[in-house]
């Protein structure tokens with residue numbers, strides 16, 4: 286077993302045990318316990334480099350520069366932020382907490398972006414004090430607040446305006462972000478015919494404030510996108526808005542950010558978005574649009590998160606209760622589904638419950654010559670929707686104390702984890718070149734009880 290959806294270089298030993306980053310998962314389980322998030326450092330670096338080099342090459346070829354920001358919301362630890370930076374990426378943050386991690390990792394402020402549809406004054410102040418390279422503003426009221434807080438400090442805040450292009454893309458309604466009826470950004474479409482669009486109003490409002498420097502326009506259309514057409518469509522809308530703004534104000538802004546959203550393989554046989562292909566397609570289309578509009582090419586940036594860290598991670602669990610359940614099906618024959626319970630669940634991966642996300646799992650501590658059976662991997666929470674993998678074929682002899690790994694959990698697993706049912710959150714363990722290292726330690730009951738003041 287090698288290749289997607291597992292980290293590159295993952296394979297089986299002769300006795301059937303899975304090896305990731307050169308480390309046998311049985312060793313990982315013995316040393317760090319389960320459940321554990323395992324992160325293949327080499328795979329992360331490979332993907333970070335692949336995105337940077339693909340976009341630099343494609344955009345360079347059409348005469349445009351590009352910066353790649355790693356979207357920290359997918360998974361941000363101090364080491365991960367350092368890896369991103371060492372691979373030539375900047376870091377995109379979406380809260381004061383993420384900003385704190387990036388700063389702890391000594392990412393220079395100038396290489397950090399701050400997002401958020403509801404930033405607090407404290408978060409904006411922290412960003413200004415850290416000298417972040419850009420604050421992506423999300424509303425008219427925020428423009429006024431950033432300007433006021435910058436004025437208090439006697440600084441000029443570099444800002445981008447997040448716009449919604451109306452391009453609908455992404456794997457699930459909750460992760461599509463550029464349609465009209467949701468909370469992010471300012472629409473490029475006017476509320477009434479002939480009126481000014483909220484996006485244009487915001488851009489002009491920024492230009493009026495001497496405490497703000499308008500760097501450019503930002504668009505993020507959604508997440509887990511497999512068809513690159515959405516990026517091209519959104520780029521076209523943003524470049525047109527940029528040209529309209531130049532006509533209105535005389536200023537052709539320098540930068541355009543196309544956001545993140547690059548899709549990955551979750552299941553065997555899934556095809557991930559190819560960074561080289563999407564970079565080439567988008568670069569060629571932005572050159573064509575700029576030619577049509579008669580404008581110079583801006584500097585571009587992108588913000589991939591999932592595509593860098595998702596496939597680099599897997600979650601290692603120990604199997605507990607195994608229960609065959611007879612399922613009666615409407616009109617068809619009854620069938621048996623084997624419920625395989627593991628020692629984590631929706632607290633370490635909420636994505637199946639939240640988005641109906643599909644994952645792949647294998648028994649990884651041994652080989653088995655048993656036939657496969659239809660299985661459902663479930664967690665240990667008090668919730669019937671606590672499903673880790675809806676449907677997967679597992680060997681019929683799957684049993685308590687087996688190690689089970691779920692692939693492609695690097696993104697939005699740990700970062701969206703909770704303590705539901707007072708479960709301590711699992712550690713993040715990096716593997717590299719035959720050795721493992723804890724990046725974030727396992728929580729303990731004392732950690733949780735320490736928050737409870739009685």
Ligand SMILES: Cc1ncc(COP(=O)(O)O)c(C=O)c1O
Nearest residue numbers: 356505508545546588589590591
């Ligand atoms: C503004 C912004 N940038 C980047 C990302 C990262 O997205 P992904 O992890 O899908 O690349 C997101 C999340 O969807 C986002 O909201």
Ligand SMILES: N[C@@H](CCCC[NH3+])C(=O)O
Nearest residue numbers: 358460508509636696697
């Ligand atoms: N959390 C989402 C990604 C989108 C969030 C960022 N806007 C997921 O797990 O797929």
